[in-house]
Amino acid sequence: MTRLHLSERNLQQAAEFAPLLPAPQAAHLHSCRLCQGRVATYQQLFTAAARLPKPAFDFDLAATVLAQLPRAKPSFPWALSAVAVLVLGVVTAFLTLFGGVLMQIFQGLSTELGTGLGAVAGFIMAGQCLELLARHRQQMRHLSLL
Template sequence: MITAHLTDAEIQLYVAEPEVTSEQLKIHIHDCVNCQTRAANYRLLFNGIQDQAKPQFDFDLSNLVLKQLPEPKRAFPWTAILISVFSVSLIAFLTMFFWSYMEAVITGASMVLMVTAITAAVIILIFQAVEMVKTHQKQLHTLLNVKKLQL
Protein backbone atom coordinates (compact mmCIF):
# COMPACT_ATOMS: atom_id res chain seq x y z
CA MET A 1 0.00 0.00 0.00
CA ILE A 2 1.13 3.53 -0.75
CA THR A 3 1.55 5.61 2.41
CA ALA A 4 2.24 9.01 0.80
CA HIS A 5 -0.48 10.98 -0.91
CA LEU A 6 -0.70 10.76 -4.68
CA THR A 7 0.55 13.49 -6.98
CA ASP A 8 -1.82 15.59 -9.05
CA ALA A 9 -0.70 13.79 -12.21
CA GLU A 10 -1.51 10.37 -10.70
CA ILE A 11 -4.95 11.51 -9.56
CA GLN A 12 -5.68 13.09 -12.95
CA LEU A 13 -4.68 9.84 -14.65
CA TYR A 14 -6.95 7.91 -12.28
CA VAL A 15 -9.89 10.19 -13.11
CA ALA A 16 -9.24 10.43 -16.86
CA GLU A 17 -8.19 6.83 -17.57
CA PRO A 18 -8.95 4.51 -14.65
CA GLU A 19 -8.26 1.39 -16.73
CA VAL A 20 -4.53 2.19 -17.00
CA THR A 21 -4.11 3.11 -13.33
CA SER A 22 -2.24 0.59 -11.20
CA GLU A 23 -4.05 -1.38 -8.50
CA GLN A 24 -1.90 0.20 -5.76
CA LEU A 25 -3.10 3.68 -6.73
CA LYS A 26 -6.73 2.53 -6.81
CA ILE A 27 -6.43 0.95 -3.37
CA HIS A 28 -4.80 4.09 -1.97
CA ILE A 29 -7.53 6.35 -3.36
CA HIS A 30 -10.19 4.00 -2.00
CA ASP A 31 -8.63 4.17 1.50
CA CYS A 32 -7.46 7.82 1.60
CA VAL A 33 -10.11 10.49 2.19
CA ASN A 34 -7.78 13.32 1.11
CA CYS A 35 -7.02 11.66 -2.27
CA GLN A 36 -10.72 10.79 -2.73
CA THR A 37 -11.60 14.46 -2.28
CA ARG A 38 -8.96 15.56 -4.75
CA ALA A 39 -10.14 12.92 -7.27
CA ALA A 40 -13.73 14.12 -6.87
CA ASN A 41 -12.59 17.71 -7.50
CA TYR A 42 -10.77 16.66 -10.67
CA ARG A 43 -13.81 14.66 -11.79
CA LEU A 44 -15.99 17.77 -11.39
CA LEU A 45 -13.42 19.88 -13.21
CA PHE A 46 -13.13 17.43 -16.14
CA ASN A 47 -16.91 17.13 -16.43
CA GLY A 48 -17.28 20.91 -16.35
CA ILE A 49 -14.75 21.30 -19.13
CA GLN A 50 -16.49 18.66 -21.27
CA ASP A 51 -19.91 20.21 -20.68
CA GLN A 52 -18.86 23.68 -21.79
CA ALA A 53 -20.09 24.76 -25.18
CA LYS A 54 -17.45 25.02 -27.86
CA PRO A 55 -16.69 28.68 -28.67
CA GLN A 56 -17.88 29.75 -32.10
CA PHE A 57 -17.44 32.88 -34.14
CA ASP A 58 -20.54 34.54 -35.49
CA PHE A 59 -18.64 35.14 -38.75
CA ASP A 60 -16.52 33.05 -41.10
CA LEU A 61 -12.94 33.85 -40.16
CA SER A 62 -11.40 31.84 -43.00
CA ASN A 63 -13.24 33.87 -45.65
CA LEU A 64 -12.10 37.14 -44.06
CA VAL A 65 -8.48 36.02 -44.04
CA LEU A 66 -8.59 34.59 -47.58
CA LYS A 67 -10.00 37.85 -48.94
CA GLN A 68 -6.96 39.72 -47.61
CA LEU A 69 -4.40 37.39 -49.15
CA PRO A 70 -2.97 38.40 -52.53
CA GLU A 71 -3.86 36.27 -55.54
CA PRO A 72 -1.08 33.87 -56.50
CA LYS A 73 0.68 34.79 -59.70
CA ARG A 74 1.01 31.82 -62.03
CA ALA A 75 3.54 33.29 -64.41
CA PHE A 76 5.33 31.27 -67.03
CA PRO A 77 8.90 30.51 -65.82
CA TRP A 78 10.70 32.48 -68.51
CA THR A 79 13.80 32.89 -66.38
CA ALA A 80 14.26 29.16 -65.84
CA ILE A 81 13.73 28.41 -69.54
CA LEU A 82 16.14 31.18 -70.58
CA ILE A 83 18.87 29.92 -68.23
CA SER A 84 18.33 26.32 -69.38
CA VAL A 85 18.54 27.22 -73.07
CA PHE A 86 21.65 29.34 -72.44
CA SER A 87 23.32 26.52 -70.47
CA VAL A 88 22.58 23.85 -73.06
CA SER A 89 23.75 26.16 -75.87
CA LEU A 90 26.98 26.95 -74.01
CA ILE A 91 27.70 23.28 -73.37
CA ALA A 92 26.98 22.39 -77.01
CA PHE A 93 29.19 25.24 -78.27
CA LEU A 94 32.07 24.33 -75.97
CA THR A 95 31.77 20.65 -76.90
CA MET A 96 31.94 21.45 -80.62
CA PHE A 97 34.76 23.97 -80.22
CA PHE A 98 36.94 21.82 -77.94
CA TRP A 99 36.01 18.39 -79.37
CA SER A 100 39.49 17.64 -80.67
CA TYR A 101 41.03 18.45 -77.28
CA MET A 102 38.42 16.42 -75.40
CA GLU A 103 38.96 13.46 -77.70
CA ALA A 104 42.70 13.60 -77.08
CA VAL A 105 42.19 13.74 -73.30
CA ILE A 106 39.72 10.86 -73.33
CA THR A 107 41.89 8.60 -75.49
CA GLY A 108 45.06 9.55 -73.61
CA ALA A 109 43.65 9.03 -70.11
CA SER A 110 43.85 5.67 -68.46
CA MET A 111 40.73 3.60 -67.95
CA VAL A 112 41.16 3.71 -64.16
CA LEU A 113 41.13 7.49 -64.17
CA MET A 114 38.01 7.61 -66.32
CA VAL A 115 36.14 5.09 -64.16
CA THR A 116 37.16 6.96 -61.01
CA ALA A 117 35.91 10.28 -62.39
CA ILE A 118 32.60 8.79 -63.55
CA THR A 119 32.12 6.97 -60.23
CA ALA A 120 32.78 10.16 -58.26
CA ALA A 121 30.30 12.09 -60.40
CA VAL A 122 27.61 9.42 -59.95
CA ILE A 123 28.14 9.28 -56.17
CA ILE A 124 27.86 13.07 -55.91
CA LEU A 125 24.64 13.00 -57.94
CA ILE A 126 23.20 10.27 -55.69
CA PHE A 127 24.00 12.24 -52.53
CA GLN A 128 22.45 15.38 -53.98
CA ALA A 129 19.30 13.48 -54.99
CA VAL A 130 18.95 11.93 -51.52
CA GLU A 131 19.38 15.35 -49.90
CA MET A 132 16.74 16.85 -52.19
CA VAL A 133 14.28 14.08 -51.31
CA LYS A 134 14.93 14.51 -47.57
CA THR A 135 14.42 18.28 -47.81
CA HIS A 136 11.22 17.78 -49.78
CA GLN A 137 9.87 15.28 -47.25
CA LYS A 138 10.71 17.61 -44.36
CA GLN A 139 8.94 20.52 -46.04
CA LEU A 140 5.94 18.34 -46.86
CA HIS A 141 5.78 17.06 -43.28
CA THR A 142 5.93 20.63 -41.95
CA LEU A 143 3.22 21.74 -44.37
CA LEU A 144 0.95 18.83 -43.42
CA ASN A 145 1.42 19.50 -39.69
CA VAL A 146 0.54 23.19 -40.16
CA LYS A 147 -2.51 22.21 -42.22
CA LYS A 148 -3.58 19.71 -39.53
CA LEU A 149 -3.33 22.39 -36.83
CA GLN A 150 -5.56 24.74 -38.83
CA LEU A 151 -8.28 22.13 -39.21
Protein backbone atom coordinates in the same frame (compact mmCIF):
# COMPACT_ATOMS: atom_id res chain seq x y z
CA MET B 1 -1.94 0.68 1.15
CA THR B 2 -0.26 4.08 1.19
CA ARG B 3 -1.10 6.05 4.33
CA LEU B 4 -0.85 9.44 2.63
CA HIS B 5 -3.64 10.66 0.42
CA LEU B 6 -2.97 10.89 -3.31
CA SER B 7 -1.19 13.90 -4.72
CA GLU B 8 -3.06 16.26 -7.03
CA ARG B 9 -1.20 14.76 -9.96
CA ASN B 10 -2.23 11.22 -9.00
CA LEU B 11 -5.82 12.35 -8.47
CA GLN B 12 -5.87 13.88 -11.96
CA GLN B 13 -4.26 10.76 -13.43
CA ALA B 14 -6.93 8.61 -11.79
CA ALA B 15 -9.67 10.91 -13.05
CA GLU B 16 -8.40 10.78 -16.62
CA PHE B 17 -7.41 7.13 -16.83
CA ALA B 18 -7.26 5.10 -13.62
CA PRO B 19 -5.05 2.25 -14.95
CA LEU B 20 -2.17 4.77 -15.28
CA LEU B 21 -1.97 5.06 -11.51
CA PRO B 22 0.94 3.22 -9.82
CA ALA B 23 -0.11 0.16 -7.81
CA PRO B 24 0.34 1.63 -4.26
CA GLN B 25 -1.67 4.72 -5.15
CA ALA B 26 -4.33 2.60 -6.87
CA ALA B 27 -4.65 0.47 -3.74
CA HIS B 28 -5.01 3.60 -1.61
CA LEU B 29 -7.65 5.02 -3.95
CA HIS B 30 -9.58 1.76 -3.80
CA SER B 31 -9.97 2.06 -0.02
CA CYS B 32 -10.04 5.84 0.62
CA ARG B 33 -13.39 7.62 0.31
CA LEU B 34 -11.78 11.08 0.48
CA CYS B 35 -9.54 10.41 -2.53
CA GLN B 36 -12.41 8.76 -4.42
CA GLY B 37 -14.44 11.92 -3.87
CA ARG B 38 -11.61 14.09 -5.14
CA VAL B 39 -11.22 11.89 -8.21
CA ALA B 40 -14.95 12.19 -8.86
CA THR B 41 -14.66 15.98 -8.60
CA TYR B 42 -11.82 16.00 -11.11
CA GLN B 43 -13.85 13.78 -13.45
CA GLN B 44 -16.77 16.22 -13.29
CA LEU B 45 -14.37 19.10 -13.92
CA PHE B 46 -12.78 17.36 -16.93
CA THR B 47 -16.20 16.48 -18.35
CA ALA B 48 -17.42 20.07 -17.97
CA ALA B 49 -14.23 21.42 -19.53
CA ALA B 50 -14.61 19.07 -22.50
CA ARG B 51 -18.14 20.36 -23.09
CA LEU B 52 -17.07 24.01 -23.19
CA PRO B 53 -17.31 25.62 -26.63
CA LYS B 54 -14.06 26.16 -28.47
CA PRO B 55 -12.62 29.64 -27.93
CA ALA B 56 -13.40 32.05 -30.75
CA PHE B 57 -11.44 35.21 -31.49
CA ASP B 58 -13.15 38.38 -32.60
CA PHE B 59 -10.51 38.77 -35.31
CA ASP B 60 -9.24 36.50 -38.08
CA LEU B 61 -6.23 34.81 -36.47
CA ALA B 62 -5.13 33.01 -39.64
CA ALA B 63 -5.18 36.23 -41.70
CA THR B 64 -3.20 38.07 -39.02
CA VAL B 65 -0.51 35.38 -38.90
CA LEU B 66 -0.33 35.03 -42.69
CA ALA B 67 0.06 38.81 -43.07
CA GLN B 68 3.21 38.68 -40.93
CA LEU B 69 4.86 35.81 -42.81
CA PRO B 70 7.53 36.80 -45.35
CA ARG B 71 6.38 36.74 -48.95
CA ALA B 72 7.49 33.61 -50.75
CA LYS B 73 9.51 34.05 -53.90
CA PRO B 74 8.18 32.40 -57.05
CA SER B 75 9.09 28.76 -56.80
CA PHE B 76 10.11 28.47 -60.45
CA PRO B 77 12.08 31.43 -61.84
CA TRP B 78 11.31 31.53 -65.56
CA ALA B 79 14.29 33.71 -66.52
CA LEU B 80 16.67 31.19 -64.95
CA SER B 81 14.92 28.40 -66.84
CA ALA B 82 15.35 30.25 -70.13
CA VAL B 83 19.09 30.64 -69.42
CA ALA B 84 19.34 26.94 -68.54
CA VAL B 85 17.63 25.95 -71.81
CA LEU B 86 20.00 28.21 -73.74
CA VAL B 87 23.07 26.71 -72.04
CA LEU B 88 21.76 23.20 -72.62
CA GLY B 89 21.28 24.01 -76.32
CA VAL B 90 24.84 25.33 -76.64
CA VAL B 91 26.27 22.26 -74.89
CA THR B 92 24.20 19.94 -77.10
CA ALA B 93 25.35 21.75 -80.24
CA PHE B 94 28.98 21.57 -79.06
CA LEU B 95 28.72 17.85 -78.36
CA THR B 96 27.04 17.24 -81.71
CA LEU B 97 29.77 19.09 -83.58
CA PHE B 98 32.80 17.97 -81.60
CA GLY B 99 31.56 14.79 -79.90
CA GLY B 100 33.52 12.47 -82.15
CA VAL B 101 36.78 14.31 -81.51
CA LEU B 102 36.13 14.38 -77.75
CA MET B 103 35.45 10.63 -77.69
CA GLN B 104 38.80 9.93 -79.37
CA ILE B 105 40.58 12.18 -76.83
CA PHE B 106 38.89 10.58 -73.83
CA GLN B 107 39.46 7.04 -75.10
CA GLY B 108 43.16 7.79 -75.24
CA LEU B 109 43.25 8.87 -71.60
CA SER B 110 43.47 6.43 -68.73
CA THR B 111 40.51 5.50 -66.54
CA GLU B 112 42.13 7.36 -63.63
CA LEU B 113 40.89 10.58 -65.16
CA GLY B 114 37.35 9.21 -65.14
CA THR B 115 37.73 8.22 -61.50
CA GLY B 116 39.04 11.67 -60.64
CA LEU B 117 36.18 13.36 -62.47
CA GLY B 118 33.70 11.13 -60.66
CA ALA B 119 35.26 12.01 -57.31
CA VAL B 120 35.09 15.73 -58.09
CA ALA B 121 31.46 15.39 -59.15
CA GLY B 122 30.76 13.55 -55.89
CA PHE B 123 32.37 16.32 -53.86
CA ILE B 124 30.36 18.96 -55.70
CA MET B 125 27.13 17.03 -55.14
CA ALA B 126 27.92 16.57 -51.44
CA GLY B 127 28.66 20.29 -51.12
CA GLN B 128 25.37 21.17 -52.78
CA CYS B 129 23.49 18.80 -50.47
CA LEU B 130 25.13 20.33 -47.39
CA GLU B 131 24.30 23.83 -48.66
CA LEU B 132 20.66 22.84 -49.17
CA LEU B 133 20.52 21.29 -45.72
CA ALA B 134 22.00 24.41 -44.10
CA ARG B 135 19.54 26.64 -45.96
CA HIS B 136 16.63 24.41 -44.92
CA ARG B 137 17.70 24.53 -41.27
CA GLN B 138 18.05 28.31 -41.43
CA GLN B 139 14.54 28.63 -42.86
CA MET B 140 13.10 26.29 -40.22
CA ARG B 141 14.83 28.30 -37.47
CA HIS B 142 13.37 31.49 -38.96
CA LEU B 143 9.89 29.99 -38.99
CA SER B 144 10.14 28.80 -35.40
CA LEU B 145 10.87 32.36 -34.23
CA LEU B 146 7.68 33.73 -35.77
